[in-house]
Amino acid sequence: MRIGLLRHFKVNCPHKKMMTSKEFREWSEKYEVSKVIKKKVDMYGIEWDICYVSDLPRAITTAKEVYSGNILIDKLLREVDNAPFIHTERIRLPFEIWHICGRLAWYFKSKSQPETINGTKKRINMFLDRIDWSKENILIVFHGFMIYNFQKELRKRGFKGAKLKIVKNGVLYEYIREDQKDMVENENNADLCG
Template sequence: MRIGLLRHFKVNCPHKKIMTSQEFREWSERYERSKVIKKPVEMYGIEWDICYVSDMPRAITTAKEVYSGNLQIDKLLREVDNAPFMRSDRIKLPFEIWHVCGRLAWFFKSKSQPETVEGTRRRINKFLDRIDWSKENILIVCHGFMIYNFQKELRRRGFKGEKLKVVKNGVLYQYIGEKKKKS
């Protein structure tokens, strides 16, 4: 059995180099609505039996480019929200600091983040527990940080595949596991 994880295409949403927490939040909201920059995706000639996709437009647009069948849209596949790690109207920080510190705040269970590490893991496992395991090749199109966490759960379930540190836009990552037996 094969699971393909594909991060959506790059989003066309430039940002300021230095910003306040409010400006970072406003950029995040613009990012959610922005268009993607389409590019060819190497799918290695695999015939995907089913495609699950996040309900966010950037993921749906990407899925429609690489899969011709019916899409199984699921909000459990949404990206983990990256909220500002602190509120500051006066302090301006580089965009990268807001981004990285938000993820670190998530990892260290800061109350600044809307979802906890445990919440993200529960969401991924809820999704994995309800997908159609009778399919041989399952494609999942979602988001970078979600895929980073997703691949860890797949490995916990016995799948083999690349251990990701950075998830690239429009790149397919494959995980191979034993076919589940019907009970």
């Protein structure tokens, strides 16, 4: 069984270098509805049986570019919201500080974040528990921080693939698991050869 994880195309949403918490939140809201910059994606010639996609526009646009069948839209695949970790009216901080500290606040279960690390894991596992496991090749198109967390849960379920630290836009990452049936066939073939 193969699962392909694909982060949406890069979003065309420039930001200021320095921002207040309000400006960071406004930028985040604008990012949610901004257009993507399409590019060619190497799908490695795999015939995907099914495609799940986040309900956010940037993921849906990407999925429609790389997959020709019906896509199944699922809200559980939404990106983890990255809210301002503190509220500032006049103090501006670099964009990168807002972004990184928001993720740290999520990790340390700060009340500043709408979702906790446990909430994210629960959402991922709810999705994994309800997808169609009868399909051999499953494509999932969604978001960078979700993919980072998602791949960890896949490994817990016996999948092998890259241990991602940085998830690139428009790049396919494959995770493979030998099913029980395949493992028995491989063992039988080994016995015949040995």
